[in-house]
Amino acid sequence: MPDLSATQLYVKAAKLALADAGLGKHDVDGLITCVSWAEPYLYHAEMIAEYMRIFPRYCITAPAGGGTTLTMLHHAASAIATGMCETILITMADSQVSGLSRDKAIEAMATAGHPQFERPYGPPIPAFYALIAQAHQHAYGTTDEQRAAVAVACRKHASMNPAAQMRKPIAIADVLNSRPISDPLHLLDCSLVSDGGASIVMTAAERARDFPKRPVYLLGAGEGHSHEHLSQALSLTTSAAKESGERAYAMADLGPQDIDVAELYDCFTPVVIIELEDLGFCPKGEGGRFVENGRIELGGALPVNTHGGLLSHCHPGHPGSMFAITEAVRQLRGACGVRQVADARVALVHGQGGFMSSHGTAIFGNEMV
Amino acid sequence: MAETHGKPVPVPTRETLPFWEGCRRGELMIQRCGECRHFQFFPRLYCSRCMSERVEWVRASGGAEVSSFTIVRRPVSAAFAADTPYVVALVRLDEGPTMMTNIVGCSPESVRIGMAVEAVFERLTDEISLPQFRPRSG
Incomplete structure (x- = not known):
């Protein structure tokens, strides 16, 4: 999106979300943003407030990473419940292609890892996830074809989404024949580098009752945080998605069997397989078999990443899973057109940041349960 | 972080200096608790x-x-291009802790999970030698 800068993406998305909620900017008294790589500011949320000329009483720039969107949603709900503010705008965006360039974005990502104990060994980001994939494959016999099935499902859904970056359907063989990046991961096991942004408005359920569009309710949220550096992880094959999921299910008083559609963090294909296990959709070790035969595609038992995910819709960095949240809202409103999950009533969204380090799970419903 | 031929070279801190001094001597130093071992x-x-x-x-x-x-096929930066493909691994020391490292001294395709390895030290600068691992001899 070369026509909009990173900052413009933040404020453009904010305007769209406010219009969707039928609110004006002065209704906002809480603001959450994430840091931008393309246009960094020391006090980013304050800068967005200043740009929009709003004066919130709750104002946070979220740290970094893919789990941030979900953990911030949890914080926003808590801030509203405790009376810190009434209506929070969460707006996140970045401009990784036009603002940074694809090469610069990849170069910036190369600074991941511990400066003394990891980076000297030259691990690119896919290598961290390849270590996870390899361990899972060794322990449970997960295959290249099973990981590829995740990419195929996401692309199929993206082909039905005019907003998606990569829309040409792919087959398992296309994934296996794509360029090897870091064994066992191929190019099409890896997510995209994108420009993009999305916003959501959160307020108390009773305040949303007279909004022009039907609100979606946050029924449960939970977090789990296990490490920062992969070499310090207690397990490569079980993540803190287990704890974040259990906490979200407990708050919602629901379980995996109640979920109609799941939007799961998919920076790399093996992550989805591990999340399906850790979030209780199948026993540990069976995630690979779970994704076979179209089970996570539309029409399958559990449609996953119905917008196309980070693998095929877009991945602008920190804001990546904002689109998972907006997709869940659209699914629960029945507003997804050809990619609508029939009778979707409960959606689960999961995000993780770092290297399976920081997890957030949210469960949404189209009714207050 | 200093750079050698564009590769990142660790800069010791007060907390990590004994580790890097050990590496310079060819010794892998870790910490042990004096109370709970x-x-x-x-x-x-x-x-x-x-x-x-x-x-x-x-x-x-x-x-x-x-x-x-993992065998890295697309290097993290141009500085690692000459080494590509190279192996990035997590190894569990006999004492218990896990380290990230490279596996050297064998073909990348021969590396396996569960393989026994031993530390070797690659001299990067006068101050810094990097611990890597190779298949255990004997």
């Missing part, structure tokens, strides 16, 4: 199990087992 790596101010500050530096055997590995 727990071994740990990365170095910390206190024991990550019992919080005792009586942590002491001890020389690890240098023996380890590969817990996971």
Whole structure:
């Protein structure tokens, strides 16, 4: 999106979300943003407030990473419940292609890892996830074809989404024949580098009752945080998605069997397989078999990443899973057109940041349960 | 972080200096708790199990087992292009802690999870030698 800068993406998305909620900017008294790589500011949320000329009483720039969107949603709900503010705008965006360039974005990502104990060994980001994939494959016999099935499902859904970056359907063989990046991961096991942004408005359920569009309710949220550096992880094959999921299910008083559609963090294909296990959709070790035969595609038992995910819709960095949240809202409103999950009533969204380090799970419903 | 031919070179901190001094001598140094005998790596101010500050530096055997590995086909930066493909691995030291490392001294395709390896030290600068691992001899 070369026509909009990173900052413009933040404020453009904010305007769209406010219009969707039928609110004006002065209704906002809480603001959450994430840091931008393309246009960094020391006090980013304050800068967005200043740009929009709003004066919130709750104002946070979220740290970094893919789990941030979900953990911030949890914080926003808590801030509203405790009376810190009434209506929070969460707006996140970045401009990784036009603002940074694809090469610069990849170069910036190369600074991941511990400066003394990891980076000297030259691990690119896919290598961290390849270590996870390899361990899972060794322990449970997960295959290249099973990981590829995740990419195929996401692309199929993206082909039905005019907003998606990569829309040409792919087959398992296309994934296996794509360029090897870091064994066992191929190019099409890896997510995209994108420009993009999305916003959501959160307020108390009773305040949303007279909004022009039907609100979606946050029924449960939970977090789990296990490490920062992969070499310090207690397990490569079980993540803190287990704890974040259990906490979200407990708050919602629901379980995996109640979920109609799941939007799961998919920076790399093996992550989805591990999340399906850790979030209780199948026993540990069976995630690979779970994704076979179209089970996570539309029409399958559990449609996953119905917008196309980070693998095929877009991945602008920190804001990546904002689109998972907006997709869940659209699914629960029945507003997804050809990619609508029939009778979707409960959606689960999961995000993780770092290297399976920081997890957030949210469960949404189209009714207050 | 200093750079050698564009590769990142570790800059020791007060907390990590004994580790890097050990590497320069060809010794893999980790911490052991003086109270509960727990071994740990990365170095910390206190024991990550019992919080005792009586942590002491001890020389690890240098023996380890590969817990996971990947053959990197697309290097992280141009500085690693000449080494590509190279193996990034996580190895579990005989004493318990896990380290990230490269597996060297064998073909990348021959690396396996569970493989026994031993530490070797690559001299990067006068101050810094980087611990890597190769298949265990004998």
